[in-house]
Amino acid sequence: MQNKDVIVIRDPIHGTLSLNTKEIRLVDQMAFQRLRNIKQLGFADQAFPGATHTRYGHSLGALHVASRLFDRLFRTGDLPGPVLNRFRQAVRLAILFHDIGHAPLSHTTEMLMPKVGELKLGELGGDKPNRQASHEDYTLKIILHSALGDAINKLFGNEGITPMDIVDLIHGQVPTTRYRYGGIDYAPVLRQLVSSEVDADRMDYLQRDSFYCGVSYGKFDSHWLIDNVTPVQKEGRIYLGIKSRAMFSFEDFLLSRYHMFASVYLHYTPVIFEKLLARYIEESDGEFALPADVEQYIQLDDVDLWYVLRRSKNPWAERIVARRPYALIDETDISLSDEDPQNEIMTALQAAGVDAINTRSRSLLSKYYGNSDAVIPIFVVTGSHNVMPLGEYTPLYHRYQNPSVMSHVYVDPEQKTLAKKIVQAVHQNRQDKGTPMEASKQSLVVQSYPNTAHGS
Numbered sequence: 001m002q003n004k005d006v007i008v009i010r011d012p013i014h015g016t017l018s019l020n021t022k023e024i025r026l027v028d029q030m031a032f033q034r035l036r037n038i039k040q041l042g043f044a045d046q047a048f049p050g051a052t053h054t055r056y057g058h059s060l061g062a063l064h065v066a067s068r069l070f071d072r073l074f075r076t077g078d079l080p081g082p083v084l085n086r087f088r089q090a091v092r093l094a095i096l097f098h099d100i101g102h103a104p105l106s107h108t109t110e111m112l113m114p115k116v117g118e119l120k121l122g123e124l125g126g127d128k129p130n131r132q133a134s135h136e137d138y139t140l141k142i143i144l145h146s147a148l149g150d151a152i153n154k155l156f157g158n159e160g161i162t163p164m165d166i167v168d169l170i171h172g173q174v175p176t177t178r179y180r181y182g183g184i185d186y187a188p189v190l191r192q193l194v195s196s197e198v199d200a201d202r203m204d205y206l207q208r209d210s211f212y213c214g215v216s217y218g219k220f221d222s223h224w225l226i227d228n229v230t231p232v233q234k235e236g237r238i239y240l241g242i243k244s245r246a247m248f249s250f251e252d253f254l255l256s257r258y259h260m261f262a263s264v265y266l267h268y269t270p271v272i273f274e275k276l277l278a279r280y281i282e283e284s285d286g287e288f289a290l291p292a293d294v295e296q297y298i299q300l301d302d303v304d305l306w307y308v309l310r311r312s313k314n315p316w317a318e319r320i321v322a323r324r325p326y327a328l329i330d331e332t333d334i335s336l337s338d339e340d341p342q343n344e345i346m347t348a349l350q351a352a353g354v355d356a357i358n359t360r361s362r363s364l365l366s367k368y369y370g371n372s373d374a375v376i377p378i379f380v381v382t383g384s385h386n387v388m389p390l391g392e393y394t395p396l397y398h399r400y401q402n403p404s405v406m407s408h409v410y411v412d413p414e415q416k417t418l419a420k421k422i423v424q425a426v427h428q429n430r431q432d433k434g435t436p437m438e439a440s441k442q443s444l445v446v447q448s449y450p451n452t453a454h455g456s
Contacts, residue, residue: 009060013208017064022155023096027060030298031100031148035059037301041209042108043277046323047269048213055099055106058205066095066193066200068226073189073240083181086160087190090179093152093161094169094194098201100148101138103290104305108274110135112281118292120145124171138297140167146294169194172376185237188376192240197368197378197390198225198250206256209264217259225249232379232387241379241387251396258365262404266361272325272410275357280309280316287312326357326410330423334360335405342407345426349411354419357410365400 007024009017019027026032035056044051070088079087103109110132117129119141143149149163156162168176172191179187193200203222210218228246232239242250281288288308291297309317319325332342342358349356368375369391380393391397411419 011057011061011064013061013204013211014064017060019060019063023092025155026093026096026148026151029148029151031142031146032056032059032097034298034301035100035102037303038102039105039302040205041213041265041270042105043270043273044213044264044267046273046325047267048215048264050212050214051209051264053208053212055102058208059096059099061204061208062098062200063092063096065203065222065226066091069193069200069203069229072226072229073193073231079181087179087186089156089159090161090165090169091190091193093156094166094190095200097143097148097166098139098170098194099135100142101135101140103135103138104300104302105277107135108277109288109290109305111278112288112290113138114290114292119294123174124167133292136170138294140171141294142298143167143170146298183236184233187237189231189238189240192376192378196240196376197366198229198240198242198253202257203253206253206260209260210256213264215260215264217263218256220253220256221249222253225253230381232381234379234387239377239379241381242390244380244382244393247380247394250390251394254365254396258363258400261363262406266363266406268328268331268361268408269325271359271361271408272328272357273320275359275410276316276320276325280312280314280320283316284312284314287314287317324413327413327416328408328410329416329419330409332407333404334407335402341426341430342409344430345409345423348422348426349409349419352418352422354415354422355412356419359408359410361406361408363404363406366397369397369401 005021007019007021009019011017033056036054038055039045039051040053040055040058041048041051067088070091074084074088103113113133113135115130116125116133116137119125119133119137121137121140121144124140125137143152143163143166152161152163152166165178168174168178168187169191172195176187177185179185179190192198195201203226206218206220207222210216225242225246228243228249230241230243232241288305290300306321310321312318330342330345334342346356346358378390379387380390381387409423
């Protein structure tokens with residue numbers, strides 16, 4: 001018999017997703033519905049036509065993954081039912097709303113956000129009120145100070161869940177006693193399900209982005225990895241642990257993200273569209289802006305931005321709308337090099353009157369490894385029940401500790417022929433002078449792209 005209190009949603013990644021009727025009422029709030037019109041990967045569909053999926057689908061998928069992780073971690077029944085249910089529901093709501101603060105085209109327009117002090121988040125905004133706000137700051141603001149927060153209180157207050165309970169799991173930096181039971185602090189592991197090296201967010205978006213982009217880099221054995229998570233207790237706190245038999249799955253997961261960054265997230269085509277948008281923003285005198293007022297903010301999505309771009313007379317907006325990006329003429333791997341030959345290239349191009357844009361894209365295996373002061377640790381549990389930090393167990397972190405940095409040079413397509421000659425001359429001059437190119441490290445130094453306007 002079908003449970004009338006559960007709504008089942010079809011999903012191309014996970015098959016079916018289940019939400020209870022209270023969650024559906026929150027999903028129907030304007031603050032969440034706007035995610036239907038915010039693309040997950042910004043301008044990525046300019047290179048990967050299938051990448052038109054949204055933050056809405058990803059948020060629902062991440063909720064599903066978080067529930068699977070939670071149920072596996074707490075399968076032993078150590079917590080009484082009411083406590084277990086409250087913890088589980090709080091995690092589900094935290095991961096459901098973890099991306100609710102994203103601006104149009106996701107990360108692409110964050111440069112337009114005001115100073116975080118204008119959001120009036122108190123200690124949640126940190127001690128630097130003049131820093132630029134991020135989508136994480138807007139996420140906290142929307143949960144705490146919008147109609148969504150009022151709905152959370154109304155629907156889940158009687159279950160002991162408030163907007164601040166959800167914010168505590170998403171923010172993760174302010175000490176809390178909200179998730180203690182029996183003298184044990186469960187906040188670390190609950191926060192790790194929302195944001196960590198192995199979280200529900202990444203487990204969904206890697207598979208989802210890979211599927212919609214038509215690439216295989218983001219695939220990994222999620223079932224085996226989830227089946228082998230386990231709680232680890234240390235000094236009265238519960239942390240996320242992974243059984244050692246799933247280390248190959250974890251390493252595959254880690255490498256999947258690394259390869260997705262190198263091949264998809266930092267692909268040269270969406271990168272140049274982001275740069276064109278940045279030039280538009282610099283020169284358009286506030287045609288499009290992101291307000292600090294939360295109710296005004298949640299009225300904006302991709303549709304609003306594209307509407308402004310289409311009506312604009314700004315030349316950079318016209319380029320974006322007409323899909324006339326600058327052409328890629330040089331791509332160099334400078335990861336292990338002491339110098340960037342593109343500095344010379346940019347100087348030569350500018351001297352010849354060629355309008356050029358230079359970008360650098362940085363791929364890092366992990367933002368958590370080596371950042372021990374700000375990170376909740378994850379542990380590996382061996383067959384003999386020994387416990388050790390994840391970073392000490394797998395050699396992958398050490399092997400990939402240096403970031404991969406790609407430098408790109410783009411030019412106005414009308415100046416492409418002249419620009420290519422200048423680039424070739426610069427490289428030839430460097431070779432004639434015996435400048436070490438270290439071909440194995442910079443194997444992509446001289447490449448020509450005859451039709452970068454539709455390259456993928």
